[in-house]
Amino acid sequence: MGLRLVIDDAVAWQTEAFGHLAQLHAMPGPSIDRSALASADALVVRSVTRVTAELVQGTPVRFVGTATAGEDHIEREALESRGITVANAPGCNAQAVAEYVVSALAHACEHRVSAPPGPVGVVGLGHVGRRTVRALRALGYDVMVSDPPLAERRAAKLPIHDPDPSLANMARYERLSSLDALLDSSFVISLHVPLVFGGPNPTWHLFDAARLSRLRHGQLLLNTSRGGVVDDGAMVHWLGQGSGRAVLDVWEGEPRLRPELLDPSAGLVLATPHVAGYSLEGKVAxxxxxxxxxxxxxGRPPDFDGRAVLGPRGTHALRCDHPDAAHDWRPWVRAAIPIRDDEAALRATMQQPVGERPSAFEALRRGHRLRRELSAFSIPDAVALDPDTHMHLGALGLGVPPEPTAPPVRPTEPTG
Structure with a gap:
């Protein structure tokens, strides 16, 4: 076996996927430097390792892969100009992030945003945005979409791909609004864009002080895309004014977070440590x-598909003791994706000495217990669900009883 592969030791199932292809040298992502690559032919990283032309200069590396959907930590053009093959995993965690957004709305019942009196605005109709739109519409939400780069791709008649044909059609034909129109009309705004610093459609500080100041009292901003898409300094000021509300999973300057944002009085509805895409299914993908x-x-056929890791769909029985469970999809989603636990863990890191907080944040991510996506769960046949709840949970991908059995009565106000 001649290929020598340096790999981030946090890449899941690396032995099963790569151990028979190469001699593996696993190490923490932050420790990967040029000396570690001195005799490496290939490199596989996660987002914590920035792979530049300088990092691989003078090394035998000819393949760089990142086990992440995004690749803003990879200097793709510079690497490819040196004859290095670059690969990422587009859409690998898209379903997990979409389900996180649904769970965030389910957890926000106490803030009266789980059923907003107007559209949910989705900014970015890439892999994550499409799945988020699909999930929200399955639950009955009205949705608006803004994506200027996608509009340009359409105008240029460039190909648009998605492994799901219905979502590829969504990308081709979904009505697109301007960002200004979306901000004016939406009561919840969910960001699903890459971090882009230049060019005609930059997203760095897309939501800066000026744009945040445009948001009306009661609007909710969710960022699960990239830290830096929102100006965290401006966010502190916006939340401090008392009218702003936000759900943040990503943070500018990670792993060094602004403690003001996590102050209990800051106004965050939810705060989690960059784990929206952390599902078992996403990691396997x-x-x-x-x-x-x-x-x-x-030049050889692939032979790792992850099915042995995941097992069949719907094999995990989901339990929910909430009194409204027969008439509301939200308690079931909260039971399956309990992101309040992630929030509690993140807020606890703010109690540590300042110098220890960055490493504590990274430890939360590295040690995060991978959740299962909704398709892994089923609701026992004996559970009573009303027709709407039965339909909503089935549309989200959960296994549901053959027929609804609870009368079609819903509570007037969902409880938290």
Whole structure:
């Protein structure tokens, strides 16, 4: 076995996916430097390792893969200009992030935003945005979409791909609004854009002080895309005025977070440590996609698909003791995706000495217990669900009883 592969030791199922393809040298992502690559032919990282032309200069590396959907930590053009093959895992965690957004709305009942009196605005109709739109519409939400780069791709008649044909059609034909129109009309705004610093459609500080000041009292901003898409300094001021509300999973300057944002009086509805995309299914998909790219590079058929790890759909029985469970999808989603636990863990890091907080934040991410996506769960047949709740949960991908059995009566006000 001649190929030598340096790999972030946090890449899931690396032995199963890569151990038979190469000699593995696993190490923490932050420790990967040029000396570690001195005899490496290939490199597989996560987002914590910035892969620049300088990092690989003078090394034998000819393949770089990142087991992440985003690749703003990879200097793709510079690497490819040196003959290095670059691969990422687009869409690997898209379903997990979409389900996080649904769970965030389910957890926000006490803030009266789980059923907003107007559209949910989705900014960015890429892999994550499409799945978020689909999930929200399945629950009955009205949705608006803004995506200027997608509008330009359409105008230029460039191809648009998605492994799900219905979502590819959504990307081709969904009505797109301007960002200003979306801000004026939406009561919840969910961000699903890459971090882009230049060009015609930059997203760095897309929501700066000026744009945040445009938001009306009661609007809720969710950022699960990238830290830096929102100006965290401006966010502190906006929340401090008392009218702003936000759900943040990503943070500018990670792993060094602004403590003012996590102050209990700051006004965050939810705060989690960059784990919206952390599902077992997403991790398996990321490893599988990089495995397939490396196999293409080596000219051999792929042989890791992750099915042995995941098992069949709907094999985990989901329990929910909430009194409104028969008439409301929200308690079931909260039971399956309990992101309040992630929030409690993040807020606890703010009680540590300032110098220890960055490493505590990284430890939360590295040690995060991977949740299962909704398709892994089923609701026992004996559970009574009304027709609407039965329909909503089935549309989200959960296994549901054959027929609804509870009368179609819903509570007047969802409880938290």
């Amino acid at each position: 990321a490893t599988r996609m990089v495995h397939e790219a490396l196999c293409r590079f080596l």
